Amino acid sequence: MSSESNKPPATDHRPLTTVTIAGLKLKNPVMVASGTFGYGEEYSPYIDLNRLGAIVTKGLSIKPKMGNPTPRIIETPSGMLNAIGLQNVGIDAFVKDKLPFVRQFDVPVIANFFGNTLEEYGEAARKLSDCDGVHALEVNISCPNVKEGGIVFGIDPKAAASVISLVRKSTKLPVIAKLSPNVTDITVMARAVEDAGADAVSLINTLTGMAIDVRTRRPRLANITGGLSGPAIRPVAVRMVWQVANAVKLPIIGIGGIMTADDALEFIIAGATAVQVGTANFVNPTATMEIIDGLEKYLIDNHIADIKELVRSLNIQASH
Amino acid sequence: MYQVKSRVIKNEEVAEGYFRLSLECPEVAEKAGPGQFVMLRVGNSYDPLLRRPFSIHRINKWSGIEILYKVIGKGTGMMAHIKAGEGASVIGSLGNGFSFTEELGEALVVGGGIGAAPLLALAEKLTGKGIGEERKVIVFLGGKSKEDILCVEEFKEIGAEVQIATDDGSLGHKGFVTELLERYLGQPQGTAPTRIFSCGPHLMSKRVAEIAKKYNTPCQVSLEAHMACGVGACLGCVIKVKGSGVRGQF
Numbered sequence: 001m002s003s004e005s006n007k008p009p010a011t012d013h014r015p016l017t018t019v020t021i022a023g024l025k026l027k028n029p030v031m032v033a034s035g036t037f038g039y040g041e042e043y044s045p046y047i048d049l050n051r052l053g054a055i056v057t058k059g060l061s062i063k064p065k066m067g068n069p070t071p072r073i074i075e076t077p078s079g080m081l082n083a084i085g086l087q088n089v090g091i092d093a094f095v096k097d098k099l100p101f102v103r104q105f106d107v108p109v110i111a112n113f114f115g116n117t118l119e120e121y122g123e124a125a126r127k128l129s130d131c132d133g134v135h136a137l138e139v140n141i142s143c144p145n146v147k148e149g150g151i152v153f154g155i156d157p158k159a160a161a162s163v164i165s166l167v168r169k170s171t172k173l174p175v176i177a178k179l180s181p182n183v184t185d186i187t188v189m190a191r192a193v194e195d196a197g198a199d200a201v202s203l204i205n206t207l208t209g210m211a212i213d214v215r216t217r218r219p220r221l222a223n224i225t226g227g228l229s230g231p232a233i234r235p236v237a238v239r240m241v242w243q244v245a246n247a248v249k250l251p252i253i254g255i256g257g258i259m260t261a262d263d264a265l266e267f268i269i270a271g272a273t274a275v276q277v278g279t280a281n282f283v284n285p286t287a288t289m290e291i292i293d294g295l296e297k298y299l300i301d302n303h304i305a306d307i308k309e310l311v312r313s314l315n316i317q318a319s320h
Numbered sequence: 321m322y323q324v325k326s327r328v329i330k331n332e333e334v335a336e337g338y339f340r341l342s343l344e345c346p347e348v349a350e351k352a353g354p355g356q357f358v359m360l361r362v363g364n365s366y367d368p369l370l371r372r373p374f375s376i377h378r379i380n381k382w383s384g385i386e387i388l389y390k391v392i393g394k395g396t397g398m399m400a401h402i403k404a405g406e407g408a409s410v411i412g413s414l415g416n417g418f419s420f421t422e423e424l425g426e427a428l429v430v431g432g433g434i435g436a437a438p439l440l441a442l443a444e445k446l447t448g449k450g451i452g453e454e455r456k457v458i459v460f461l462g463g464k465s466k467e468d469i470l471c472v473e474e475f476k477e478i479g480a481e482v483q484i485a486t487d488d489g490s491l492g493h494k495g496f497v498t499e500l501l502e503r504y505l506g507q508p509q510g511t512a513p514t515r516i517f518s519c520g521p522h523l524m525s526k527r528v529a530e531i532a533k534k535y536n537t538p539c540q541v542s543l544e545a546h547m548a549c550g551v552g553a554c555l556g557c558v559i560k561v562k563g564s565g566v567r568g569q570f
């Protein structure tokens with residue numbers, strides 16, 4: 001018996017793929033991850049930016065930053081280590097030279113930013129809120145590649161909370177706290193930023209790692225250590241999203257090694273309302289488009305009318 | 321700039337450990353210039369995960385491009401096994417490439433080892449293949465041993481003069497290729513506008529830039545860096561540039 005032909009038509013309409021994160025409405029849950037998509041223009045020859053759920057910018061700071069010495073990038077099994085060092089043009093140049101380009105598209109722009117001090121986080125949040133065309137802020141408290149900023153706030157719940165509450169006070173835009181996986185218990189961090197007023201959490205940033213050239217006995221990155229990304233980190237990221245989903249009520253943006261629609265679905269089922277695609281852009285610039293199409297196909301094939309039904313739908317009943 | 325699924329026309333070993341890959345990708349070829357590169361991916365494996373950057377070795381405007389590569393690791397090892405008719409994903413053409421103006425009277429082209437790869441496309445343009453321009457093109461090729469001296473016949477065929485240096489003296493001058501360049505520039509020079517182009521290992525490029533400065537000759541060096549995206553999105557490939565007259569590829 002052919003079960004295929006006996007099924008009722010999937011749905012009369014296309015399934016709903018829109019999701020809302022902290023009041024920000026996205027046409028689909030697929031965003032690009034900070035630092036892997038430049039400022040938007042770099043990949044515009046390859047894909048239609050209008051189709052993305054949102055664009056997250058490279059991490060921005062008040063002053064421009066030169067970044068780390070090279071090599072900054074090295075490949076590892078099913079992944080890569082990077083130690084870019086948060087190189088960026090600075091908020092002023094971003095607003096003047098980069099933002100006008102992405103503003104032409106019908107896609108929300110999420111500004112990812114960091115500060116070297118607590119005060120800088122507040123100042124950066126204020127500056128970014130003042131400019132037309134930024135729709136939400138993603139606070140990077142988790143970059144492993146710079147000594148001064150980022151990670152110290154990302155591994156101490158009290159410090160993380162103080163950053164988020166200051167940012168919260170400094171802006172009316174939705175505040176997304178980007179969490180570091182380099183902690184013993186990520187739910188502690190998630191609760192801390194929830195209590196401090198974050199509207200959403202995104203996770204994970206890269207896992208700290210290192211690689212050595214055994215012939216020369218030298219580190220393969222000039223910075224010695226770097227952040228691991230790509231398919232290699234996906235199981236860790238899915239686990240953390242699932243743990244955080246059980247610990248907080250905030251919407252979650254799942255990140256880590258997403259290459260295909262199935263990978264994105266793992267995160268959504270584990271508890272993510274939306275996802276970000278990072279390293280996959282380098283390998284396949286059209287990955288996001290294929291993921292968006294793949295998600296829609298999954299919904300149609302499985303007779304699901306609205307993608308929101310899938311969020312936190314993990315089935316942990318014993319299988320028979 | 322395009323991302324295209326191209327078809328392999330030919331993949332042949334041209335010297336021990338060196339292969340020439342011809343790819344059908346007219347869109348990329350049409351826009352490509354010498355000194356530019358492509359990001360290549362063969363297969364769908366996650367290991368190796370990232371695309372590999374390769375210079376455009378030759379441009380056949382209506383059909384595609386050729387790549388000349390040296391097998392050194394996983395990615396190039398996989399490439400060596402790819403056969404005619406199979407697919408390869410190409411992103412290109414990328415980077416600034418070499419540039420020169422019509423008035424250029426003399427071009428000194430310096431290549432070290434696999435660095436010769438992009439210089440053939442350059443020399444083809446310099447010798448004005450098909451247009452019949454008059455321009456002196458001298459290609460200086462260096463390498464460890466005679467096996468590492470690539471494309472001598474191809475350079476000669478298009479009318480370039482070739483000078484060779486090897487570390488072990490197995491072919492041409494025994495010593496560095498930069499010594500040949502310096503010897504040439506040390507001779508009495510004509511008045512034709514001259515420019516140096518170079519691609520090769522870092523130390524060679526550095527020496528070429530020093531010589532260019534000493535003889536007050538404009539110079540373009542093509543440099544390599546570890547890359548992830550190739551398009552300017554990851555900021556992985558920055559290169560510190562000192563002094564003037566030197567321009568990175570990216």
Ligand SMILES: Cc1cc2nc3c(=O)[nH]c(=O)nc-3n(C[C@H](O)[C@H](O)[C@H](O)COP(=O)(O)OP(=O)(O)OC[C@H]3O[C@@H](n4cnc5c(N)ncnc54)[C@H](O)[C@@H]3O)c2cc1C
Pocket residue numbers: 075357368372373374375376387388389390391392393394395396397434437438543544545546547569
């Ligand atoms: C703009 C550009 C143009 C290039 N053009 C050519 C070309 O025309 N022909 C050609 O044969 N090669 C070219 N290369 C180099 C080529 O990209 C590398 O040889 C290739 O990526 C190696 O891949 P693999 O997987 O075989 O080696 P891997 O297994 O990745 O590496 C083997 C070893 O080589 C080192 N290595 C890998 N890539 C580089 C690099 N880019 N610089 C320094 N060390 C490296 C690794 O650290 C490792 O020790 C170019 C590189 C760049 C950046």
Ligand SMILES: Cc1cc2nc3c(=O)[nH]c(=O)nc-3n(C[C@H](O)[C@H](O)[C@H](O)COP(=O)(O)O)c2cc1C
Pocket residue numbers: 033034035036058059060082084086112140143178204205206228229230231233255256257258276277278279280554556
């Ligand atoms: C080259 C590179 C640069 C990155 N830069 C930033 C950054 O500036 N700010 C940030 O919050 N995350 C940054 N990230 C982390 C990514 O946004 C993402 O969290 C991580 O790479 C995991 O996702 P992936 O496996 O899909 O790449 C960067 C990642 C890479 C690979």
Ligand code: FES
Pocket residue numbers: 546547548549550551552553554555556557558570
């Ligand atoms: S490889 Fe140069 S910016 Fe990504």
